[in-house]
Amino acid sequence: MLTPPEQFGIVEQGLYRSDTLHPSHFPFIRSLNIKTAILLTPELPSRAMSNFFEENQIRLIDLALGSWKHNTNTISTSANNSNAINSGGEGQSGQGVGESGAGSGAVGASYTMNTSSIPVAPFQTSWWKPMSEELIKEGLEMVLDAKNYPIIVMDTSGIHEIGTFMGCLRRLQHWNFSSIIVEYRAYAGNKARYVNEQFIELFDIDWITLPETLPTWWIEQEQMWREEEEERESQLQQQREADAHRQQEQLVLVITSSNPS
Template identity: 40%
Template sequence: MAQMYTPPEAFGIVERGVYRTGPVHPTNFPFLRTLGLRTILLLSNDQTPKSVSAFCDETGAVPIPLGLQTWRPNIGWRPVSEELIKEGLEAILNVENHPIMVICPTGLHDTGTLIGCLRKLQGWNFNSTIVEYRSYTGGQGRYVNEQFIELFDMDLVTLPRSLPAWYSKDSGLF
């Protein structure tokens, strides 16, 4: 009998070696194994699900519970914290973490905000960034997330020494 490969809901390829998704379930594990993940970046402020921890133990992928580490109550109008986005971008841009997958509870808003800020850092125009963000939200993007992306201070990000090939000084804003 052939192996079933079922990607998680809201799965997408961001760049070579960078993936995004919503929650993952054991039915997705055969597919995820094909990615050879080294790092799983968790944006939720909940504990890492036991199934994800077991997957990491089995495959050697390193879980980074970033949402749990950076969660702060009452962050005002901001949908996510600047610290979460800064730390997330630095993890994504460090090629030593690749292949890396970004997970949030829905795969839409927190992940979309992080990827939107990555696109801004890559020098994408704002309209293209928002089109990509909205394509994952089914056109139901959150205005506060879009505003966060637009106003995010890229100077907060410290670029790692080991940048991926797809990120160059010509593509990003330094």
């Protein structure tokens, strides 16, 4: 029997959200053929979860704590080249982090902690910000890169950091704010936080740089949104023209009535 995590959800095709994974969840997660896992909270993953990712060749990226990097093969995100993430080779394990330090993803490979990339406050920069804008930017650009799919995004509770993160993604998808809050509160319930909702509303989506390889669901949604925008603009233009014509007719009537023959 496959048991999903309590806060598991399908965000888009090939994109999932979840709270911390436990061994009972592993068969379910394995069935999703996950390629990349992103952690948004600074806690080290458990040994069981690290081993699971390693055995299933899932690249693990810990954005909040700092990343684990392979000493011969690292990749960097466009947001911060110094924050290298462990990519692993084709057919290799992408991540092998244990509680005691770094594990081995392949024979003869070694991993070291990139401590220079760990910020003083990993995901909170002020009293009202639940996460840093840099972390959101970096994570969203990974989520929008089709090369990382299928992908799962996680935090400890599956509510706060990930709810904020997904809310910013929904803004990029042109959702109206009311719909974003409905989704956020559907997961958060009575644990919803106003600061998270405020952060989502104020986050500058223009800061995001779209990758060259975008997932299919994003391309399809953007095309649909552009078509709707064009249709809406066409309707507005027709309405403006109709209003102008009506005003012109009214002006003619005024002139005619003021100058009787």
